[in-house]
Amino acid sequence: MTVDEIAEGRRQAFYQGIQPLHLSPLWTVLHAVVTREPVVKEVPHLWAWRAVRPYLEEAARLIGTDEAERRVLVLENPGEVPHPAVTQTLYAGLQIILPGEVARTHRHTANALRFIVEGEGAYTTVDGEKTVMRRGDFVTTPIWSWHDHGNSSDQPMVWLDGLDVPLVNRLNGMFGDPFPTEVQPVTKAPDDSWWRWGQSLRPVGDPPPQARRASPIVNYRYTVARAALEALQRQGDLDPWDGIRLEYQNPVTGGPALPTMAAYLQLLPRGFRTASHRHTSGTVYCVVEGRGRTWAGDVEMRWEPNDVFVVPAWMPHRHEVLGDEEAVLFSFDDAPVQRAFGLYREDKE
Ligand code: 1HN
Numbered sequence: 001m002t003v004d005e006i007a008e009g010r011r012q013a014f015y016q017g018i019q020p021l022h023l024s025p026l027w028t029v030l031h032a033v034v035t036r037e038p039v040v041k042e043v044p045h046l047w048a049w050r051a052v053r054p055y056l057e058e059a060a061r062l063i064g065t066d067e068a069e070r071r072v073l074v075l076e077n078p079g080e081v082p083h084p085a086v087t088q089t090l091y092a093g094l095q096i097i098l099p100g101e102v103a104r105t106h107r108h109t110a111n112a113l114r115f116i117v118e119g120e121g122a123y124t125t126v127d128g129e130k131t132v133m134r135r136g137d138f139v140t141t142p143i144w145s146w147h148d149h150g151n152s153s154d155q156p157m158v159w160l161d162g163l164d165v166p167l168v169n170r171l172n173g174m175f176g177d178p179f180p181t182e183v184q185p186v187t188k189a190p191d192d193s194w195w196r197w198g199q200s201l202r203p204v205g206d207p208p209p210q211a212r213r214a215s216p217i218v219n220y221r222y223t224v225a226r227a228a229l230e231a232l233q234r235q236g237d238l239d240p241w242d243g244i245r246l247e248y249q250n251p252v253t254g255g256p257a258l259p260t261m262a263a264y265l266q267l268l269p270r271g272f273r274t275a276s277h278r279h280t281s282g283t284v285y286c287v288v289e290g291r292g293r294t295w296a297g298d299v300e301m302r303w304e305p306n307d308v309f310v311v312p313a314w315m316p317h318r319h320e321v322l323g324d325e326e327a328v329l330f331s332f333d334d335a336p337v338q339r340a341f342g343l344y345r346e347d348k349e
Contacts, residue, residue, distance in 0.1 A: 042087045042282065042312045043079035044296035047094075049117075049306035056096040056158060065101040072161060075284075075308060082166050086310050087282035089334040090261070091165040094308070096158045097122055097151045105148035105179030110168045111214065111258040112141040115160045115286050115330045116222075117306050121153025126218045128187035133157070136222025136288055138248055138265070138330065140257050142214030146184050160286050160308060162332045164260040193218045197251045206252070213259040215250035220257075222288075229267040229328065240275040241348060243268040243319075256336040263332040268292065272327075273320045279346040281335040282313040290327030294319045316349070 001009075015025060026033075056073060065071055072093040074084040086092040091110075094117070097103060105125075114124065120134045127145045131137075139159075141147045151157055168174050196203055197216045206212075225246065232244045239245065245266040248257040256262035268274070268290070276295075285294070291304040296317040301309045311317045321327045338344035 038314045040312045040314050041080035042077045044299040044311055045078055046301040046307055046309035047075050056094060060096050060098055065103045070103055071096055085166040086284055089167040091163040092284050093161045094158060095161050096156055097149055098156050099151050099154050101151050102182055103149040104182040105146050105184040107144050107146045108176035109143050109173050110163045110165045111143050111260050113162045113261060113263055113332060114139040117158045117160055119155050119157030122151035122157035124149050125184055125186060129192050129218045130186045131219040138220040138263055140215055142258055146179055148183055209252045212252040215257040220248050225265045233267055241277045242266060243272055260337050261332050262335045266329045268319055268321045268327040270324060270326045271321055274318045276316045276318040276349045278314050278316040280313050280344055281333040281338050283311045283331050283333040285309050286330045288328040288330055290321060290325040291323050292319060292321040292327050
């Protein structure tokens with residue numbers, strides 16, 4: 001045996017010796033712990049509406065909301081993530097609710113957002129404010145708010161749910177409660193929060209801004225956000241990486257709509273090709289209008305309306321609009337968490 005082999009043998013014996021004490025050497029793994037840049041195990045993926053929609057319908061035949069509580073098909077990242085999850089920190093799912101159904105009231109410490117993909121006329125009630133939703137509306141359900149859904153229209157409704165469940169679970173922060181009754185009482189007028197906080201006005205006597213880490217606005221209407229994009233498009237003011245991208249703002253703080261998740265509506269003009277960039281936040285996109293393709297790393301994802309796709313953290317990505325229409329994309333990410341702890345970075349090409 002060489003001197004090196006003898007030394008290695010003594011080390012191996014040492015590692016085995018300390019194992020029963022639940023000790024391990026850092027020096028054998030340090031290079032895998034402190035990497036030059038993030039090692040991201042989630043992968044890009046697209047869920048095509050055309051492929052998924054029939055299974056939502058079938059799910060609706062198989063189970064009612066009374067039994068399921070929330071009838072959702074989870075968008076599971078094919079890479080390595082703590083399931084259910086679409087990225088290391090974010091959860092996404094498609095929820096379907098049929099005419100006459102109710103998804104009973106509960107609350108939890110996970111923050112939730114919804115983006116309406118199909119249908120018109122179902123409602124969500126959030127802490128006493130009932131909002132009737134339409135395609136393209138963006139609805140917030142912040143941490144610990146009571147929420148229930150119902151469909152009193154004559155058509156199914158489908159929306160994209162986005163939650164910070166994987167993050168909350170990693171932090172051992174998940175708590176949840178059922179409400180005493182299936183449907184919570186409606187105590188506020190329709191669009192109450194929109195009139196109270198959504199007009200660059202704020203109720204006198206409101207708690208200080210820092211007390212509202214989540215946006216008080218329940219429903220950010222598509223008609224409003226879309227009109228803003230249209231007005232900006234007319235000015236031709238395009239960001240090379242994002243086209244025209246607006247963030248749904250918490251009007252009280254100027255910060256993100258939810259403490260852990262930011263949401264955006266973005267317009268890419270007809271034929272537009274963005275430059276490539278990457279950032280430490282992972283992003284989930286939902287196509288509202290138009291068609292095109294997105295490259296994330298070397299994966300090409302072709303999209304059309306209602307498709308959902310995920311771009312992992314730190315992966316270079318760019319978009320291209322195809323056909324003769326402009327494109328509108330909704331998206332949400334975990335940038336607020338990244339920023340809160342000084343972790344956010346962006347690389348532009
Ligand atoms: C939830 O409460 C809803 O309220 C949807 O619609 C999806 C996924 C995980 C945990 C809670 C909802 C959810 C969820």
